[in-house]
Amino acid sequence: MIHVLLAEDQAMVRGALSALLSLEVDIDVLGSAADGEAAWRELQRLKPDVLVTDIEMPGLTGLELAQRIQRQELPIKVIIVTTFARPGFLRRALDAGVSGYLLKDAPAEHLAEALRTVHCGGRAIDPQLALEAWSEADPLNDRERQVLRLAGEGQSAGDIATRLNLSHGTVRNYLSEAIGKLGVANRIEAYRLARQKGWL
Amino acid sequence: MIHVLLAEDQAMVRGALSALLSLEVDIDVLGSAADGEAAWRELQRLKPDVLVTDIEMPGLTGLELAQRIQRQELPIKVIIVTTFARPGFLRRALDAGVSGYLLKDAPAEHLAEALRTVHCGGRAIDPQLALEAWSEADPLNDRERQVLRLAGEGQSAGDIATRLNLSHGTVRNYLSEAIGKLGVANRIEAYRLARQKGWL
DNA sequence: CCCCCGGCATGACGGTTGTCACCCGCGATG
DNA sequence: CATCGCGGGTGACAACCGTCATGCCGGGGG
Structure with a gap:
């Protein structure tokens, strides 16, 4: 079970x-949580074998959540x-020691299968996504990420500079860098691309 | 049934x-479709009482899909x-004659309840969303919508002008109009706001 | 008929953005 | 010690953006 x-x-x-999952005879859903904090509490209370999140x-x-479980060395698979089919997300997930990574696009039966595989110590990673994950590394550094995030919300260089305690010229340099690295023409496209790749 | x-x-x-839905004794799921076209075909083949989409x-x-059903006067509730809790979407849905509008945030039991209500000729509309839907009308006209959509993809005024066979000055006028109507500071925020409201 | 309004264009303005060259200070590395 | 790289900053420039005033045209409505 x-x-x-x-x-x-x-x-x-x-x-x-x-x-x-209730339809599966060998699977028992102990409970469910609507956000990360609640999940963390339930995790400690119910001590499940696997967390599906x-x-x-x-x-x-x-x-x-996965990071926390890894740090505390809880015997719970994730x-x-x-x-989101974002390569960056999968990479971060693997770094956090998760055992499975499925897309909601995948057939429903895969979930139960993945649960069984993982419960037996295996891994269940979406195969085509796994390829992409290592194909392209995130070229952005922390500053560029911060700046791009804010730019994506419609903030001007001046606004961003104030927010980050930088000069507005420096902000423009970072944006320019990010735009260059991503090979696009302006901040909007840079934001969209970085977001789509899961880098933001 | x-x-x-x-x-x-x-x-x-x-x-x-x-x-x-299979867990409900009075509900029979005839089939399912992964996109609108497939749903339209299955609709005519299976002749369900209700379409959940x-x-x-x-x-x-x-x-x-709802519009088509309305136009062809099929005896199928939607x-x-x-x-998306976007007021504009709900409004368009109601115009298309749908009988129910639920958010995926709503408790799972609501779905079966809504199905029964609708099947008996009633309506099942998310109540708090219903309020918002009529509170704020879409202030944008067609041109402004088009231009805003393209601007949101990172296109420059010149690009958009070429795409729509307008002068680049005119495009800027439309953007300026939209920005003004939405009470924001630039095209990025205008895009985000319009999108969030379901107006794009 | 005239007048007004909506769609489209123009031109000019000031501010912002994207690019580039160059500067400084500082820690690491030789 | 020299110097290299890197995070941060400056200044200049062209292009772009947002605003506004103004103009043209065509189609209603009075």
């Missing part, structure tokens, strides 16, 4: 996944189930 | 929702189940 905890912020999806959740993300 | 067709592009969510799908969106 595999004991599972589910973390997913969209209630309907959470309920539906729970229903899906989304990435984008309020409070604590699935990736941060499977990420997410919408 | 309520006969349901499910349209949702993410396979795992599709399977999970199917599992969820996402909005964002490749090919044909859930809203367009329930939209979506991630």
Whole structure:
């Protein structure tokens, strides 16, 4: 019997996944949580074998949750189930020691299979995504990332400079650098590309 | 017995929702489709009582699907189940004659309830969203929408002008108009706001 | 008929953005 | 010690952006 905890912020999806897993005779859904903090608490209370979690959740993300589990050396496997086919996310997930990474695009049956594989000590990583993950490294440094994030929200160079205690010229240098590294024409495209790759 | 067709592009969510509805004794999931076109075909083949559909799908969106059903006067109720709490979407959905509009944030049980309500001729609209929907009208006209969409993809005024066979000055006028109407400072924020409201 | 309005264009303005060359200070590395 | 790299800053320049005033045209509505 595999004991599972589910973390997913969209209630309907959470309920539906729970229903899906309940249909499997060898899987027992102990409970579910709507955000990272709640998941962390339930994790310690229910001591499941496997945590199935989304990435984008309020409070604590699935990736941060995985990191915590790794640091505390809890005997709990982690499977990420997410919408985002972003190579950067998978890479960060692997660094956080997760055992599985599935896309919500994948057939529903894969989830139960992945649970069994992982429970037996195996790994379940979306194969085509695994290729991309190591193909292209994030070329941005921390400053460039910060600046791009703010630029993507419509902040001007001056605003960003104030926010980060930099001169507005320096901000423009970082943006220019990022734009150059990503091979695009302006900040908007740079933001979109970096976001799509999971680098922001 | 309520006969349901499910349209949702993410396979795992599709399977999970199917599992969820299968647990209800009075609901029969006839089938499911991964995109709008497939849903339209299955609709005519399976003749369900209710279509449960996402909005964002490749090919044909859930809203367009609802429009088609309305135009052809098919005796099929439509329930939209979506991630997006965008007032503009709900308004367009209501114009397309849908009977239900639920958020994926809503508890899973709401879906089955909504199905029953709708099947009996009722409506199931997310209440707090319903308020917002009529509070704020879309202030943009067609040209402003087009221009804003392209601007949001990082296109410059010149690019957009070429794309739409306008002068680059005119494009800037439209952008300026949109920025003014939305009460923001630049095209990026204008794009984000319009998108968030479901106006793009 | 005239007048007004909406779509489109122009030109001019000041501010912002993207690029580049160059500067400084500082820690690492030789 | 020399010097190299790197994070941060300056200044200049061309291009672009956001704003505004102004103009033209065509189609209603009075």
